[in-house]
Amino acid sequence: xxxxxxxxxxxxxxxxxxxxxxxxxxxxxxxxxxxxxxxxxxxxxxxxxxxxxxxxxxxxxxxxxxxxxxxxxxxxxxxxxxxxxxxxxxxxxxxxxxxxxxxxxxxxxxxxxxxxxxxxxxxxxxxxxxxxxxxxxxxxxxxxxxxxxxxxxxxxxxxxxxxxxxxxxxxxxxxxxxxxxxxxxxxxxxxxxxxxxxxxxxxxxxxx
Numbered sequence: 762x763x764x765x766x767x768x769x770x771x772x773x774x775x776x777x778x779x780x781x782x783x784x785x786x787x788x789x790x791x792x793x794x795x796x797x798x799x800x801x802x803x804x805x806x807x808x809x810x811x812x813x814x815x816x817x818x819x820x821x822x823x824x825x826x827x828x829x830x831x832x833x834x835x836x837x838x839x840x841x842x843x844x845x846x847x848x849x850x851x852x853x854x855x856x857x858x859x860x861x862x863x864x865x866x867x868x869x870x871x872x873x874x875x876x877x878x879x880x881x882x883x884x885x886x887x888x889x890x891x892x893x894x895x896x897x898x899x900x901x902x903x904x905x906x907x908x909x910x911x912x913x914x915x916x917x918x919x920x921x922x923x924x925x926x927x928x929x930x931x932x933x934x935x936x937x938x939x940x941x942x943x944x945x946x947x948x949x950x951x952x953x954x955x956x957x958x959x960x961x962x963x964x965x966x967x968x969x
Contacts, residue, residue, distance in 0.1 A: 768815040773822050776804070776832055780825040781853050784885050786875070786913050786953050790946035791824040801831045808839050818868075820847045827854040836865040847871065849911065853890070855897035859904050869907045871938070872898055876918035877925060884917055895932070902933050909936035914963055915953035922966050939967065 777798055780791035799807070811819065819839050826832050827850055839846050848862070849871040855862075862870060875884045878891040901908050910929055912918070918925070922939065929937055941963065942953045955963065 770815070770817045772811065772816050772819045774804075774807075774819050774835075775822050775824065776826045776829045776835065777824040779828050780823060780851070781828055782825070782851050782885055782887060782890075784851070784875075784947070786884060786915055786942050786948040788943045788945035788948055789824070794824070801834060804835050805838055808835070808842065811839070811844055812842055816844055818845050818847065820849060820871075822849045825851050825853070827858055833861045833865055836867060840866050849873075851885070852894040852897050855894070856900050859901060859906065862901075862906055863904060867906070869909050869936070870901065871909045871911045872901075873913070874898075874910045874925075874929075875913055875915075876921045877928070880918050880921060884915070898932065898934065907936070908934055909938060910934050911938045911940070913942055914939050914955065915942040915948075916955060916959060917953065919955065919959050919962060922963075939963070 777794050778789060778791050779794040780787075783792055808819075821832065821836060823829075826848055829835075836846050836848070845868045846865065847869045848867050850873070852872040852874075855870065855872060872894065874891075874894060875881045881891045881894070882888050898908050898910070912922075912925065914922070926937070941955050941960065942948050944954050948954075
């Protein structure tokens with residue numbers, strides 16, 4: 762007999778470990794899919810359990826969820842269960858999937874942006890990516906898709922946060938999540954952790 766003290770109000774559903782980027786700070790060291798990733802049928806069978814567990818929200822994650830070709834079927838199925846769906850994406854495939862994101866009634870798309878242009882492209886190891894991501898965000902906002910920018914704070918970008926805040930406001934972004942780097946995966950190898958002083962700096966920025 763196992764005691765059960767609550768229900769999983771929010772589920773993070775990892776669709777795949779596959780990713781189209783190799784970011785320096787990735788805690789999952791994402792890139793290639795696992796050899797035993799769940800099939801569509803297995804995914805939907807898991808989703809069938811959500812109503813009985815009183816799940817209130819499902820966040821689709823990865824890897825990069827948009828590289829999984831059947832992500833739309835999974836998202837749509839969860840919505841048929843009357844459960845809100847959100848998504849966390851690196852933004853590379855955002856613009857190509859706007860129609861499906863709207864059709865699947867995704868509540869919010871969290872898009873990663875890790876600093877101003879030079880910094881973001883350096884962390885994500887892809888020149889020109891910043892412009893591509895901004896273009897995708899602008900297109901999504903034009904289509905009425907809610908966007909929440911997610912910034913993983915490291916020693917690379919801690920000093921850019923005030924300028925990035927101003928930039929996002931001008932872009933029309935109204936939701937911004939800042940979170941410190943976790944010393945896992947490639948982030949551990951890159952030694953991106955914030956120092957004690959930087960943590961205090963982050964705290965003061967958020968407080969203001």
